[in-house]
Amino acid sequence: MARTQTKRRPAPSPTAAGEQNPKAPCACGSGRKYKHCHGSGYAPVVTRPFEGLPGETHWVALRELVPAATATLTTKDGRTATLASVLPGGAPALVRASGEVLVGVQLQTSSDDVSRDLGTALAAALDAPAGAPVDPGPIGAEGSAGPRLQDLLDPAAELEVTVHDDFGFWLEGTGAGPAAMAGLEQANEAIIPxxxxxxxxxxxxxxxxxxxxxxxxxxxxxxxxxxxxxxxxxxxxxxxxxxxxxxxxxxxxxxxxxxxxxxxxxxxxxxxxxxxxxxxxxxxxxxxxxxxxxxxxxxxxxxxxxxxxxxx
Missing domain, CATH: 3.30.1460 (Yope Regulator; Chain: A,)
Known part of the structure; x- marks a missing residue:
């Protein structure tokens, strides 16, 4: 079911002692009470995780609406990676034998900051050897100290999305065997044009x-x-x-x-x-x-x- 809308609210009233009222809405605008947000000691939900990134609207679309699409990402130090709507098995990232880095935006689990989840996966993939498994750690875990996408990506590099008719990009240049081809066929059957x-x-x-x-x-x-x-x-x-x-x-x-x-x-x-x-x-x-x-x-x-x- 749909989750409750998070709205911006007025800044909370101070207590008599001049301290934050723990039952008032948090001043950050999350919609949570202060005691459950910045007053809890835990990071609050980031309601706009892709804010400030080129193509923010496309990031949202690939995350929630588009089944099969890719785009090229460019990091601040000039490296490139391929952003994919989803990767096989919902993997957060992989590195092909050719060295190409792929990051999936549709993850199986997420924390309260999707940008940090994806940034953590991208950073791990960029450091992984070609053809080796990518181990970004527990993606979606609260309190992750990994980088956010905004820390890694070149803010001047436009996001140009290519929508695909199927998931054939999963196996491009990989010499996939029968099992991988069968999995690809099964995934393609569920695609919405x-x-x-x-x-x-x-x-x-x-x-x-x-x-x-x-x-x-x-x-x-x-x-x-x-x-x-x-x-x-x-x-x-x-x-x-x-x-x-x-x-x-x-x-x-x-x-x-x-x-x-x-x-x-x-x-x-x-x-x-x-x-x-x-x-x-x-x-x-x-x-x-x-x-x-x-x-x-x-x-x-x-x-x-x-x-x-x-x-x-």
Missing amino acids: TVLLEGLGAAYWCRPAADRAHVRWVRPEPEEQLLDALARLGGTEQLTLGEGTKYAGAFRAHGLVVPVWDVPADVPAADWTGPARELDERLTAALAETGPLDAAARRSRAGLLSRQVTLR
Whole structure:
């Protein structure tokens, strides 16, 4: 089930002695009480683990939405690695005999800081010999002292995502045997067809069933600002991608909002690029508005909130 939304809250009131009230919301904005957050002695949940990384929206998409995709990572010292949506068996990282380093963003377990989990795996893989197993330690363990992605990656290197039709990239150049090929075939059977809509950031078309398709769009804007803009469009019946489409709801994932539209399944993915670009223009204009919402937009906003769920 969806987890409870984490919202920014006012800074907690001090106690009579001038100390932090342990039952008040923590000043960091996590939404937890101070005694369960910074006052507990443990690190709080990092609600936006990919913040500050180039392509933050794509990091969220590959982590939560996209089955088979890769991108090249460049470290601050000039080394490269391949980011994969998922690796065989959910492995956090591997190093091929050729020396190519691969890191999987979809992990089997996670701590309260996904960036540190992935950074720890990447650092271990970069130090591992070619063809040797990667041992990053217990990924997902609380209190890990490994580096975060922000500590390792070049902030000037853009993240260019390639979406694949299958998991064939798992075995490229490996001379895989029958067992590996059988595992690949089994994984490919579970793939949901997914296409990146060009020139629209992290907007992805997918078809989870023969009669259903969606456009899922990870947005970079702060949640409250984005919700107001979506509500303005909803209040004027402009929150669609055209005839036969409808706004279905939204996910919250790693501090960002992912609006979702239902679209006809028999229309090719590329045909949604134009309508999505037109919607983006309307949304950009709505984001620039700063006045109060009118009655129609307020009703629309209430409906939008009722159709949001939290993934992380």
